[in-house]
Amino acid sequence: MEQTKTLKLVPELSDEKLKELYKQMWLIRYFDEQVDQFFAKGMIHGTTHLAVGQEATAAGACALLSDEDKITSTHRGHGHSIAKGGRVDKMMAELFGRTTGYCKGKGGSMHIADLDKGNLGAMGIVGGGIPLAVGSALTAQMKKLDYVTVCFFGDGASNEGSFHEAVNMASIWDLPVVFFCENNQYGMSGNVSEMTNVEHIADRAAAYGIPGVVVDGNDIIEVINATYEATERARRGEGPTLIEAKTYRWKGHSKSDAKKYRTREEEKDWRDNRDPIKRFKEDLLEAEIATEDELETMKKAAKQEMDDAIEFAQNSPMPSLDELLTDVYA
Amino acid sequence: MREITYLEAVREAMSIEMRKNEDVFLMGEDIGVYGGAFGVSRGMIEEFGPERIRNTPISEAGIAGAAVGSALTGMRPIMELQFSDFITIALDQIVNQAAKLRYMYGGKGKVPMVVRTPSGSGTGAAAQHSQSLEAWVTHIPGLKVVQPSTAYDAKGLLKAAIDDDNPVIFYEHKLLYKTNSEVPEEEYSIPLGEADVKREGTDITIVATAIMVHKALEAAAELEKEGISVEVVDPRTLVPLDTETIIESVAKTGHLVVVHEAVKRGGFGGEIASMIAESEAFDYLDAPIKRLGGVETPIPYNPELEKAAIPQVPDIVNAVKETLTKKAVAK
Numbered sequence: 001m002e003q004t005k006t007l008k009l010v011p012e013l014s015d016e017k018l019k020e021l022y023k024q025m026w027l028i029r030y031f032d033e034q035v036d037q038f039f040a041k042g043m044i045h046g047t048t049h050l051a052v053g054q055e056a057t058a059a060g061a062c063a064l065l066s067d068e069d070k071i072t073s074t075h076r077g078h079g080h081s082i083a084k085g086g087r088v089d090k091m092m093a094e095l096f097g098r099t100t101g102y103c104k105g106k107g108g109s110m111h112i113a114d115l116d117k118g119n120l121g122a123m124g125i126v127g128g129g130i131p132l133a134v135g136s137a138l139t140a141q142m143k144k145l146d147y148v149t150v151c152f153f154g155d156g157a158s159n160e161g162s163f164h165e166a167v168n169m170a171s172i173w174d175l176p177v178v179f180f181c182e183n184n185q186y187g188m189s190g191n192v193s194e195m196t197n198v199e200h201i202a203d204r205a206a207a208y209g210i211p212g213v214v215v216d217g218n219d220i221i222e223v224i225n226a227t228y229e230a231t232e233r234a235r236r237g238e239g240p241t242l243i244e245a246k247t248y249r250w251k252g253h254s255k256s257d258a259k260k261y262r263t264r265e266e267e268k269d270w271r272d273n274r275d276p277i278k279r280f281k282e283d284l285l286e287a288e289i290a291t292e293d294e295l296e297t298m299k300k301a302a303k304q305e306m307d308d309a310i311e312f313a314q315n316s317p318m319p320s321l322d323e324l325l326t327d328v329y330a
Numbered sequence: 331m332r333e334i335t336y337l338e339a340v341r342e343a344m345s346i347e348m349r350k351n352e353d354v355f356l357m358g359e360d361i362g363v364y365g366g367a368f369g370v371s372r373g374m375i376e377e378f379g380p381e382r383i384r385n386t387p388i389s390e391a392g393i394a395g396a397a398v399g400s401a402l403t404g405m406r407p408i409m410e411l412q413f414s415d416f417i418t419i420a421l422d423q424i425v426n427q428a429a430k431l432r433y434m435y436g437g438k439g440k441v442p443m444v445v446r447t448p449s450g451s452g453t454g455a456a457a458q459h460s461q462s463l464e465a466w467v468t469h470i471p472g473l474k475v476v477q478p479s480t481a482y483d484a485k486g487l488l489k490a491a492i493d494d495d496n497p498v499i500f501y502e503h504k505l506l507y508k509t510n511s512e513v514p515e516e517e518y519s520i521p522l523g524e525a526d527v528k529r530e531g532t533d534i535t536i537v538a539t540a541i542m543v544h545k546a547l548e549a550a551a552e553l554e555k556e557g558i559s560v561e562v563v564d565p566r567t568l569v570p571l572d573t574e575t576i577i578e579s580v581a582k583t584g585h586l587v588v589v590h591e592a593v594k595r596g597g598f599g600g601e602i603a604s605m606i607a608e609s610e611a612f613d614y615l616d617a618p619i620k621r622l623g624g625v626e627t628p629i630p631y632n633p634e635l636e637k638a639a640i641p642q643v644p645d646i647v648n649a650v651k652e653t654l655t656k657k658a659v660a661k
Contacts, residue, residue, distance in 0.1 A: 103438070121439075132402070162391050
């Protein structure tokens with residue numbers, strides 16, 4: 001007799017929450033695919049870094065965080081922002097440079113912050129946000145607040161000095177921070193195997209006396225479980241954990257990237273065989289948490305939210321030139 | 331009034347603020363039991379404990395980043411950067427994060443942190459422990475830059491820096507640590523952006539910073555014997571800069587010599603000279619503006635060479651005389 005497969009979730013999550021996460025993953029994908037198109041059409045200027053294919057890391061790592069918990073994000077941060085409760089209309093407005101955007105049009109793609117939701121902001125400097133996350137965790141410890149800070153960074157950033165200084169400091173002080181490495185295989189054009197001589201970035205945790213955990217970053221269940229363990233440990237005052245989630249960015253580094261450093265076969269393999277959304281859908285169906293129809297409804301709701309966001313962004317006003325000099329100093 | 335040293339004044343300001351406000355804490359290398367490389371925080375760990383007098387690993391970027399992150403989330407960190415030369419290692423956090431966050435987040439969040447750091451030459455510590463890099467940070471919108479020259483100013487300015495909701499780089503001069511001045515025991519604040527006329531005069535204005543204020547005052551005393559009346563203006567903060575006081579002084583005296591320890595090329599003296607050239611005071615100038623600064627070399631080890639690398643009292647005396655002579659020729 002065939003048994004219904006159950007999701008091997010460590011924390012308890014309601015079916016509703018899981019379906020919401022499914023919708024959120026679609027929202028992240030739609031957002032970045034839309035941004036990609038707008039760039040191609042010249043409707044958005046500057047540069048942008050898309051996380052299509054990495055939906056499970058952002059959504060999974062933030063799944064159990066409250067608004068009091070903090071994250072620090074990277075230059076590839078749209079997904080983190082959405083996963084931490086960010087509104088896609090205000091995000092898209094920011095990319096359009098409008099006053100209604102999260103940063104009043106002053107930050108753009110790389111600097112979306114939402115302090116009310118615990119998003120301490122996205123950082124255009126690779127590795128720059130890692131010590132900042134340590135500072136946020138230091139505040140929690142000194143003020144005896146029970147929030148946790150989840151620090152997103154990439155495989156490339158793990159070779160920056162700031163990573164090593166920050167992890168060491170967090171470790172000696174047992175700070176409530178989770179270092180969450182999204183190993184998407186590439187730091188711009190540099191493949192992780194060419195740029196590091198360790199099998200896993202998480203192996204580096206040993207050098208700082210903290211746990212290092214490797215998860216399949218395209219399996220949201222694994223990401224949720226690992227982040228849950230790490231945040232619980234942090235809240236107990238036992239210090240940081242280094243999580244490495246193996247994933248893949250489907251798109252290039254930024255809009256100028258011809259992706260000459262990798263093969264089309266490799267890209268196809270990740271897209272066709274390891275799509276994190278498809279995988280989660282199969283899990284939800286197999287575990288009978290949701291039906292095809294319900295999931296389709298969630299997907300459509302995400303699309304609708306995105307369409308509304310685009311309309312909001314396009315109809316929002318441009319900042320006045322008076323805005324140039326405001327906000328330099330508090 | 332009692333006299334205390336510049337070093338004690340810095341410590342006193344920190345202690346007063348830490349007693350008042352639990353959010354204020356000190357973090358840096360060897361600041362705990364050791365008391366800091368120059369002894370500024372000596373004894374503070376006994377009063378405030380290791381949580382708030384937080385000894386760090388040797389990790390300048392990590393410390394600066396932790397200061398930014400803790401400031402953004404509600405603390406008011408003071409970080410001690412052991413030597414101002416080491417700012418090179420922490421610059422990403424100071425320039426790209428601390429100075430920019432509020433602006434690039436569209437006015438959300440604030441970064442109330444102070445970077446206290448010993449600057450300047452004269453200790454024989456050679457090229458990597460003797461620089462004066464303040465002009466670098468004045469170039470970055472979002473930062474404030476302070477350079478106190480006396481114990482009195484150090485105490486009042488440090489309070490203002492700690493109270494400020496922006497990142498402030500607070501340069502302490504190593505050779506000033508042991509100098510005394512009258513300092514009230516009670517709390518007081520000197521607003522950032524308020525210059526101090528350290529000596530009034532009518533013939534020529536010297537704008538001097540940090541230790542050069544003292545050398546300028548010595549030069550002024552010598553020049554007085556020859557009947558030359560020198561006004562010495564100490565900006566105290568480079569950002570924000572009290573342009574008004576400087577302009578007024580130059581308009582009064584008609585002559586300007588700017589003197590700082592940092593290398594002249596690209597130094598802050600150029601900024602002051604340009605500011606005057608663009609202002610109404612330019613019309614009052616009776617001679618070209620003279621800039622004195624460090625020579626274009628790393629600071630050498632040998633004491634004679636080290637001394638020769640930066641402006642000394644006779645150089646200032648000569649610069650004043652030269653400027654006043656040009657007036658005579660011009661008229």
